[in-house]
């Protein structure tokens with residue numbers, strides 16, 4: 001599928017990797033629908049794309065809410081007249097240990113709320129948006145591409161019971177959906193980023209950053225463009241489906 005003129009929806013498109021993918025794909029001629037919880041971030045991201053003569057629109061939506069997601073994708077198809085791609089990127093972190101033994105007493109550390117909020121956004125959100133996007137792609141007779149953003153944490157990471165579980169599950173949806181949706185000319189791929197330089201890492205203390213990068217075989221964090229170019233490759237290569245691309249500088253957890 002050519003990126004040029006394709007209509008691509010990106011969840012969590014207001015900042016970070018979602019915004020970077022939107023800008024990158026819009027520079028290649030994609031028409032992008034940015035979806036996010038926070039309207040102010042969306043406005044900034046859309047303005048940045050339009051400032052470079054790109055085509056972008058903003059959609060405020062909570063990806064974990066079924067009615068929100070249905071209304072958003074309906075509006076995207078009405079506005080653009082097609083839907084060719086979805087990047088399931090919106091995600092949150094609520095890290096914490098499962099339990100901790102301290103002075104002879106065992107404490108429960110990860111609350112049910114911390115568990116559930118991450119599962120709701122990072123897994124249920126992916127399910128809801130994937131299901132809605134596939135429905136519209138098939139209804140419209142559009143060929144489609146769905147990309148789920150997972151993480152190297154899907155292998156299991158200390159302090160991330162909720163996040164690792166969700167990221168492993170969205171990785172499992174990749175071959176599942178690829179097999180189910182191939183008959184409708186919809187390809188499904190995953191990207192598993194390692195540590196990528198974003199606003200969050202920019203605000204970390206230099207010592208903490210140094211310690212983190214020392215453990216990466218390439219000795220540096222990835223750039224948002226490394227993830228965006230992997231997404232562009234997936235759109236353009238019509239024979240990749242059902243697999244994960246790992247963009248992690250050779251770091252394995």
Ligand SMILES: NC(=O)C1=CN([C@@H]2O[C@H](COP(=O)(O)OP(=O)(O)OC[C@H]3O[C@@H](n4cnc5c(N)ncnc54)[C@H](O)[C@@H]3O)[C@@H](O)[C@H]2O)C=CC1
Pocket residue numbers: 011012013014015016017018035036037038041061062063064089090091092121125149150151152192193194195196197198199200
């Ligand atoms: N930054 C990194 O190093 C890595 C990031 N990832 C994954 O990449 C994706 C993007 O990460 P970042 O850009 O770093 O995150 P970020 O926190 O900078 O951006 C996430 C965006 O998602 C939006 N969002 C959160 N909950 C939402 C909801 N319920 N509905 C709609 N939008 C919602 C936020 O408002 C925000 O704009 C996430 O899925 C994350 O797990 C994976 C591995 C590494």
Ligand SMILES: CC(C)c1ccc(C(=O)O)c(O)c1O
Pocket residue numbers: 091093151152153157193194195196200
């Ligand atoms: C532990 C992994 C590499 C990681 C690190 C940072 C973020 C983030 O800032 O959002 C992630 O989502 C991760 O999966």
